[in-house]
Amino acid sequence: MKPSLRTTVTAAILLLSCLAGSVLLLRSIDRQRSGATLDEVLYISSPKLLKHLSLGYDGLLADIYWTRVVQYFGDKLDKGAEHYDLLAPLLEITTTLDPHLLVAYEYGSNFLAANGGQPERAIELVEFGIRNNPSEWRLYYDLGFIYYLEFKDYAKASESFLRGSRVPDAHPFLKVLAAQMAERGGDIQTARLLWTTTFQTTKDRDIRGNAAAHLRALQVDEDITILEKLVAHYRDKTGHLPQSFSDLEAANLMRGTPVDPVGHTYKLMPDGHVQVRVPDDLPFIQKGTPPGYVAPKPKFKPVD
Amino acid sequence: MTAIDILGLEKTYSVGFWRKKPKTALHPLHLRVEEGEIFGFLGPNGAGKTTTLKMLMGLVYPTAGSARILDMEINDPRMKAQIGFLPEQPYFYDYLTAVELLDYYGQLSGVAPKERSRKVREVLERVGLADVIRVQLRKFSKGMLQRVGIAQAILHDPRIVFFDEPMSGLDPMGRREVRDLMEQLKHEGKTVFFSTHILSDAEALCDRVAIIHLGELRSVGAVVDLTSSIEGNVELVWHGNKIPAAMNALGADCHVTGDTVRAVLLEGNQEAALEALRREQLRIISLIPVRTSLEEYFVRKLQPSKAVAGVTR
């Protein structure tokens, strides 16, 4: 007079096999549908309508859309994609749902400008963020950065930093950056100041890593400029190009072997140019790459 | 064949949230019921009767022990096709009419489609519900629901019927009809197992009874054997309204009505009682033996100190 053993065993076996089956089918369905949910983003012609339909749970929905942005971006980046078509619509929806989701502006504008190749939309995004969060100094900083990096529009960059500096509790450096940008936008010193400020003010690992990489690149550019000047000086002095850095040392022009920020020695080429030994380790460098070198797509490197 | 064979059936619940205390609803029960008899399962409320029935129906699983009905397992569908069950205060789907309900139950019990509508009509007539077959059950009175309950229990012509408090909710007419029905079922060769706390019904109907109290079986046997096993009473009636002191000492149950007193006492004390009356010079009207009822047996058998609530004549 116990529960039927036959029923129990049959149901238990059936349950376990259905469980296994459902997992397998799920994986198959996910593969078939990869990206399908995101594609449907294109059908949302009115993010405002979506906000109304979410019945006050727009914050949660915004968070869900933000995780979709991150996943989308990560997937595309891994595959080495050229186009990030859904990035802008996804970000528009995310920020319409929650205009105060600052991370969407900061990261989102970065994704759009640097990888997505849509710096204008990045500007639009950050301006929208500023309209809704006028006292967040970081947003003005991000705006200035985009103008500086993508458009090389030092005037607009300076203006953005200035606007930001007027916000209460703004980082004191914004004023300095505004001034520096206005006077000497194209200088290496300005760039170094910018990246150092970024490195020091952000807590995010990826952003710090990126700033560190840029600082290293600046160092390389500076080093190579100096080294090539020394080579020219040597040629002027001796009438021929040096064979190696020891020649320069012998001529009392330098001491020791020059080493790049990641620890490799620089290479002195026969034509007098200086190159880095492993270009892939030093993204963002403007000088010192061999001719015909194509840099890989920028990735974030962990902080060292 | 043994209709019902109960072997050490036991049910214990654990009560309480933190330290689970075991509460025994039914101590190990051993019982046999033969085919063709009307068997009464008697006891006060909370004695364990319904628990036993629920275990026999497979609605509740025992903590220990087992039972067989018609020498088949409790969860055997072939066995269930041959039994009928009327629960205490039955509930049915109230959105169905009586006909629809019985037709549905007939389907589930495997009554052949060709015979179903005929059998449903017949059984509804038999329980006196022929006029209301198209009324939804939600409109039925308690007594009418009880009749529906009986109908669904016998619809498929089972060999054994189990009734839990079949008289509850019925007026005296109804109770009479149910008693007659149970006699008829016996004549048809069926076995009737019913639980009740109304002892007069059991006395009138049963071949054998079992008495259960606080989850324990107290006695089993034919009614006649049980009642004759205890000392009988006599009824003594005398003139006047005086009750000699000795009467109370003899444990007599005395009632004064007008100018007569009626006392019931043990047969063995009748001589002492008569002596007491003569001493007081009270005129005796009658002295007759009172047939020992099952109730008497019941009250004597179950310890007086424990609650015997719910026992009625």
Added chain:
Amino acid sequence: MNGRIVYIASNTFREAVRDRVLYNLIAFALLMSGAAILVGQISIGIEHLVVVNLGLTAVSLFGVVIAIFIGIGLVSKEIDKRTLYTVLSRPVRRWEFIVGKFFGLAGTLVVNTFFMALGVFAALLYVSHHFHLSDGWVLVALYFIILQFLIITALALLFSSFSSPLLSAVFAFALFVIGTFSEDLRGFAGMTHGLTRWLATGAAYLVPNFSALNVISSVAHEQPVPGQLILSNTAYALVYASMALCGAVLIFERRNLK
């Protein structure tokens, strides 16, 4: 044996009908006609889109509500009201009871959806004046919605076998919402590490996958649904519902009725 399942299923259907569940069709009809007329008059070029979106969403939501509200009581109501006593004392196995109840409610929902489908197509005809070939995909969307109902019904029945109606409703509704975002949940699980990853992945695979069954917006834009997906979703819904039913059977088999 199979006969008893059919009998139980049809009685469950009868109970739903007499519980006036089909009256929801009146509300649905009002909604659809109102929307169709309104949109037809405004004529802003997206009538077809609105009718499909609104119609299918309403079918889905109405159906889920019915599935949950009736499903949570399928077993618990019978135990509470003790109507089970006279049913289980008959030659009905406990698992047949569960399966019969499932098919009864599922059948009710299919019938309900059928009438709603008529309403949706009537509204489509009204605003577009004739059918397009692509309207066939609306049928696929409706089919997927029915698959959703099978899953929700099985889950509600599972909860009903051991939990009170209120808790069952909360669980079932919660699973419906989470299941709608199950693809996101799996993606999210993939981004975590260690123990969290194990737990999150486990949860993400256990939760019913309603994201793949919701093709309403793509069908509204007249996008086709791949045949492979139809097959996979069908298999998934059947497997998942069976899983929930097995759970219900296992639990109910062991219950002591009060």
